[in-house]
Amino acid sequence: MKHLLFIISLTTLLSCQQTEDTFYMPAEWEPHEAVWLGWEEDSTFGFYPAVVEMVKTLTPHVTVKVACDSDSVLQAAKSYLTRQQVDTSNIRFYVMPGDRYWIRDHGAAFLVNKKGELGVADFGWNLYGYPVFLQEKYNNNQDSVRKYLNQRLPSMIRTGRVDSLMAIAENAVLIKTDVVHEGGNMEVNGKGTLIVCESAVKHRNPGLTKAYMEDEFKRVLGVSKVIWLKQGLADDPNGFFRRITGNYVGGGVQHSDEFVRFSNANTILLAWVDESEKDLNPINKMNYESLNESYQILKNATDQDGKPFTIVKVPLPDLITRKIVASADYASASLYDIPANRFYLSEAPSVGDTLLRVPASSYLNYLVTNGVVLVSTYIAEGSSKEKEDRVCTIFEEQFPGRKIVFINAMSQNWDGGGIHCSTQQQPRSMR
Numbered sequence: 001m002k003h004l005l006f007i008i009s010l011t012t013l014l015s016c017q018q019t020e021d022t023f024y025m026p027a028e029w030e031p032h033e034a035v036w037l038g039w040e041e042d043s044t045f046g047f048y049p050a051v052v053e054m055v056k057t058l059t060p061h062v063t064v065k066v067a068c069d070s071d072s073v074l075q076a077a078k079s080y081l082t083r084q085q086v087d088t089s090n091i092r093f094y095v096m097p098g099d100r101y102w103i104r105d106h107g108a109a110f111l112v113n114k115k116g117e118l119g120v121a122d123f124g125w126n127l128y129g130y131p132v133f134l135q136e137k138y139n140n141n142q143d144s145v146r147k148y149l150n151q152r153l154p155s156m157i158r159t160g161r162v163d164s165l166m167a168i169a170e171n172a173v174l175i176k177t178d179v180v181h182e183g184g185n186m187e188v189n190g191k192g193t194l195i196v197c198e199s200a201v202k203h204r205n206p207g208l209t210k211a212y213m214e215d216e217f218k219r220v221l222g223v224s225k226v227i228w229l230k231q232g233l234a235d236d237p238n239g240f241f242r243r244i245t246g247n248y249v250g251g252g253v254q255h256s257d258e259f260v261r262f263s264n265a266n267t268i269l270l271a272w273v274d275e276s277e278k279d280l281n282p283i284n285k286m287n288y289e290s291l292n293e294s295y296q297i298l299k300n301a302t303d304q305d306g307k308p309f310t311i312v313k314v315p316l317p318d319l320i321t322r323k324i325v326a327s328a329d330y331a332s333a334s335l336y337d338i339p340a341n342r343f344y345l346s347e348a349p350s351v352g353d354t355l356l357r358v359p360a361s362s363y364l365n366y367l368v369t370n371g372v373v374l375v376s377t378y379i380a381e382g383s384s385k386e387k388e389d390r391v392c393t394i395f396e397e398q399f400p401g402r403k404i405v406f407i408n409a410m411s412q413n414w415d416g417g418g419i420h421c422s423t424q425q426q427p428r429s430m431r
Contacts, residue, residue: 023111023119023175024222027190027262028368029399031428034063034092035369036166038103038422039077041069044335045411047101047422052084053407054367054374054419059090061370065426067096067103067162094169098162099155102417104424105182105253106159108166111175111222116430120167121220124180125160127152128253129204133239137344170426179216180204184255184421189265192224192304197232200254225304229294233258233271233316234286236360236416241338243347245282248321249338250358252416258362260294263312263398268298271364272313281319283358314394315387317361317378320413326353336414359410363391365418367425373399374419377406 035058042048058064068074074093081088100106105128111119131149138144167174181204187195194217201213214226232254234244240251252258259271271291278288298311326340326349327333340351349355366375373395379385388406395404409419 020114022222023113023117023121023173024192025109025111025121025186025188025190025194026427027188027265028425029264030190032062032369032425033428034065034426035367036065036067036103036107036424036426038098038101038107039066039068039073040099040101041073041076043101043411043415045414047411047415048080050407050409050411050419051422052081052086054422055081055086055091057372057374057405057407058369059087061372064091066091066093067098067107067166068093069095069097069099071095094165096162096165096169098159098165100159100162102184102421103162104257104421105184106162107183107424108163108170108172108426109183109186109221110170110172110424110426112427112429114430118170118172118427118429120163120170120172120174122163122167122174122176123182123220124178125156125163125182126180126204127156127159128182129180129200129238130156132203132206136239139345175220177216177220179208179213181217182253182255183424184253184257184417186221187256187261188221188223189262189303191265192222193227194221194223194225195227195229195256195260195262195268197254197256197259198228198230199232199238200256201228203238203254223304225302227297227301229256229260229297231290231293232256233360233362234283234290235319235358236362239344240416241342243343243349244358245286247353247355248283248358249324249343249349249355250360250416252360255421257365257420258360258418259291259364260298261364261366266303266307267310267312267398269312269314269364269394269398270295270298271316271362273316283319287316312394312398314363314391317363317376317381317383317387319358320361320378320381320383320410321356321358324355324357326351326355357414359413360416360418361410361413362418363388365409365420366395367420367423368399368402369425371401372403372405374423375404375406376409376413376418378410380408381410
């Protein structure tokens, strides 16, 4: 009996030790040490007016850290923010070579453990499945694949190191995996459950099995339960650029943060199209079908403790479109026009064709941080004010005690992202 008690005590001690050391990803609503932004030379669409609003909203609540590709870009960022009357005293700037704005996706996925240590999950990076995209776009013509992959490879390698540079800057433990994955497709409740969009995960990792990737998610993110939702939003398709249906075109990456988010450990916000709106246009109908499929999966799912979820449906904004022309090249194109040769060969329009371009717009691409929630607004784009008021009420109910701030981030939406994609939270360690 004494031997049995000793074994039980030893097992309990080892279990506690493992729990103390194990890194996990906290929920986004937990306290933050900082919020990171990426800064590249300004995009075609002009991201930075929205970034200024984000920074002005964030700095009274949390330190903002800005990762820049070079010292010249860093100086340009400081100068721009100063010209926009931004107080930079609560902003820290870093040179971290990597020419991408969307820091949530290629930047550090921060972790913590109960010893108060900071960690970073170091996933692989391949520019949203760019090698797979090239194979699909050029019908597996290896000469074309190699040509265009070699052109982007130096940038891909450099950008893929940003997460480790952030880890070094914060003295964080680096936990590596060979799974390619982006931060916009990691939705955790901080208690052991992860939600991912399966179409994105499989697209980035064609050589890996689902079982292997799930084991790796559990290992590096410290979760015990993974919920796989099959498809993201229709207006967030894998690849730039795609013919979504008919003459509707757009580009995206199929991330979970466009359509499904935790608001607390047991409540899930799910983007939604009402039945009354599903036949207004083909995009609504596609989203109606895929979101109903996700709803059924979530309704039948349980959390890490076997408990069902509360699901709150959040309306999508009214569909936004812009009439564009398939141009011969970018030089002859207006701001939103897309060259015909940027599409998959099987989906390519003819030069001169009229198309309807769709942005990746969603109220769920929001950021929660200390005392505030940043949410996209779509009223100026013609979406229903009554609908946005309902969304505001949902957010006030789900995030009590936090100020809800709506920001126009359409520039980011047109490039396939949003507020959440533009930011990456660094959790406060428990030291």
